[in-house]
Amino acid sequence: MKNKYLIIAAILVATVFLGCFGNSGSLPGKVNFSKNASYALGFSEGAGFRGAMIGGQIYPDIDEFLKGMKDGIMDKGRFSEEEVMNIIDTAFQTLREVQSASAIQDGIKFLEENAKNPGVAVTPSGLQYEVITEGNGPKPTENDTVKVNFEGKLIDGSVFDSSFDAEPYDIGLEWLVPGWSEGLQLMSVGSRYILYVPSEIGYGEQGMTDWSGRPIIPPYATLIIDIELLEINPDMGGY
DSSP, X not given: OHHHHHHHHHHHHGGGGGGGGOGGGOOSSOOOSOHHHHHHHHHHHHHHHHHHHHHTTOOOOHHHHHHHHHHHXXXXXXXXXXXXXXXXXXXXXXXXXXXXXXXXXXXXXXXXXXXXXTTEEEOXXXXXXXXXXXXXXXXXXXXXXXXXXXXXXXXXXXXXXXXXXXXXXXXXXXGSOHHHHHHHHHOOTTOEEEEEEOGGGTTTXXXXXXXXXXXXXXXXXOEEEEEEEEEEOGGGOOO
């Protein structure tokens, strides 16, 4: 999906960079955008494409990237279409392997050190949790829907979701990843815990993306979830 998304994005913004090559790189037809309008269009689209690259941790050789764009538009590439797709697929596969290996090792190291901290408990599944506030209400079951406030972070501190500055979430435990569901079932209403969720009981090798394919939770990411259990809504039947 990430591969396809970036290829489509490259096609959409290809004309942005042609100005780098002078008039010899112009598309057929009379220019109908002013210099300022052309620049503004290029800047806008280029900034969006830059965000997609950074979000996917894709850092190409810019000089070769621009040459490839020009050659693709002018239909005179150094590789066949089949070779292009094979090269791109191989590059993405290599990138995923490198990123995954790094994420796995970072997660293991983080959890090993975190387990040594006072107040951190570890369950047989590998879930780690820390009690901030212990409530005295009932505990939810795996079939319940609960109302929570939470903030989810990666181990580098980046926040991928939060409700503390918005509205609490109604969440069905059956729809959550195993580590998150397990953690909530340890909590009584009124409790606030920090959950440390290993990737194997989190989002695993798939991670999570938004509608556009932009990564929200990378593959093999260890999660830190600061969560407050506000109430149980057993009659909602999931969410």
